[in-house]
Amino acid sequence: MDQLSFEPIEAEAPAAVIAVDRAIGDLRRGGVVVLADAAGGASLVLSCEYAGARRLARFDALARAPAALVLTARRAAALGLPAGAGAVVALALAAPPDPALVHDLSDPAAARAAGTALPAPAAASARDGAAVELAKLASLLPAVVTKSLDRTAAASLAAWAAARGLLVVQAADIDRHRRLAPAALERISAARVPLADAEDTTIVAFRPVDGGAEHLAMVIGSPDPRAAVLARIHSQCFTGDLLASLRCDCGDQLRGAIRAIAEAGGGVVLYLAQEGRGIGLVNKLRAYQLQDQGRDTFQANEELGFDADERHWRVAAEMLRQLGFARVRLLTNNPDKVAGLRRAGIEVAGRVAHAVPANPHNRRYLAAKAARGGHLL
Numbered sequence: 001m002d003q004l005s006f007e008p009i010e011a012e013a014p015a016a017v018i019a020v021d022r023a024i025g026d027l028r029r030g031g032v033v034v035l036a037d038a039a040g041g042a043s044l045v046l047s048c049e050y051a052g053a054r055r056l057a058r059f060d061a062l063a064r065a066p067a068a069l070v071l072t073a074r075r076a077a078a079l080g081l082p083a084g085a086g087a088v089v090a091l092a093l094a095a096p097p098d099p100a101l102v103h104d105l106s107d108p109a110a111a112r113a114a115g116t117a118l119p120a121p122a123a124a125s126a127r128d129g130a131a132v133e134l135a136k137l138a139s140l141l142p143a144v145v146t147k148s149l150d151r152t153a154a155a156s157l158a159a160w161a162a163a164r165g166l167l168v169v170q171a172a173d174i175d176r177h178r179r180l181a182p183a184a185l186e187r188i189s190a191a192r193v194p195l196a197d198a199e200d201t202t203i204v205a206f207r208p209v210d211g212g213a214e215h216l217a218m219v220i221g222s223p224d225p226r227a228a229v230l231a232r233i234h235s236q237c238f239t240g241d242l243l244a245s246l247r248c249d250c251g252d253q254l255r256g257a258i259r260a261i262a263e264a265g266g267g268v269v270l271y272l273a274q275e276g277r278g279i280g281l282v283n284k285l286r287a288y289q290l291q292d293q294g295r296d297t298f299q300a301n302e303e304l305g306f307d308a309d310e311r312h313w314r315v316a317a318e319m320l321r322q323l324g325f326a327r328v329r330l331l332t333n334n335p336d337k338v339a340g341l342r343r344a345g346i347e348v349a350g351r352v353a354h355a356v357p358a359n360p361h362n363r364r365y366l367a368a369k370a371a372r373g374g375h376l377l
Helices: 015-028 053-061 073-078 099-106 126-137 151-155 157-163 171-183 238-242 250-263 281-292 297-304 314-323 335-343 363-371
Strands: 033-036 042-047 067-072 088-092 143-148 167-170 185-192 201-208 215-221 229-235 266-272 327-331 347-352
Touching: 015 033, 015 042, 015 126, 015 167, 015 171, 033 126, 033 157, 042 053, 042 126, 053 099, 053 143, 067 073, 067 099, 067 126, 073 088, 073 297, 088 126, 099 143, 126 143, 126 171, 157 167, 167 171, 171 314, 185 314, 201 314, 215 250, 215 314, 229 250, 238 250, 250 266, 250 327, 266 314, 281 297, 297 363, 314 335, 327 335, 335 347
Parallel strands: 033 167, 229 266, 229 327, 327 347
Antiparallel strands: 033 042, 042 143, 067 088, 067 143, 185 201, 201 215, 215 266
8 A cells, every 4th residue: 555644533423422432431340321212211221240249239229110130032042031022131130139140140151059040021121122232332241230210310311310420321322323333434544564474564444433442454465446356354363363272263364364365466354353253352251161061152152142143344344445445355254244245335246265274172163153154164
């Protein structure tokens, strides 16, 4: 690439993105968030990861309403609960809520005592679904403790929340964040970085306007934007890419893609901040614990309460557009990447197979990717 300087960032994040980003920060610090809806209802939300005795007691004292534990339908199914038709399941918690019970039901790594009675089902609201989605965006376990606020508090919600130092976020803004944030990127810097297998490489950094982790593009050589550029979309993997973990094939795929693109004369590798198929590094380590107990890579994510794959490809499409690439030949064995990129408006002129040899530690992982993920291995 010839152009290495960029103008200062001037684009403003949509108000919905800013509000949700602030709520994510509060939730990740163990704070309580107030979630409001268009109908005038409101709930208190606390991440189950922070529902220890002290924080849970403080949460319980904020409102007189009964508390509920809200889990994804996938997590509820793993507990043997009827999931129903909704995306989330609510369970009524006794007063005061029991921190041990909350922990045991929300975290698959917890050893639940035999014979422990499960709480009775409670009615789940649309706000409950938004609350769990907020926990996912925060890279926390998708499980929260909630309380509905009475109408008196909801009528003067902003003043009520401000008096208690609580942030109010609209449930509708959480959905807007999912739709808007991935494509709201700013190209902020670039530098030539010679790599062992591709000396003519420029790394370009893209920053989401919501303040999230940066995504990187490795532009190898001088690919022609008029042609179908050879491209690899790679989700970051700290354990595989940096530590050379043998549990997956990620590090070998990354280095193999850089080498293949350099040998082909040029192209681009997009390095996306979507660790663990979008669930984050900490949750990926939790998934590893479950894999050691016999689950495959997809089952482990689902038992945690996530979808098997939480990634999206709009961010990759936006990076390609800003780099000037509208057509690609995609180095991948994952048909979902091809389909996702096409849905996001990038023409995929062809799929280039990209497999690496298995080892004794990742054979089961690769078999699950082929059998359950449809990977063409």
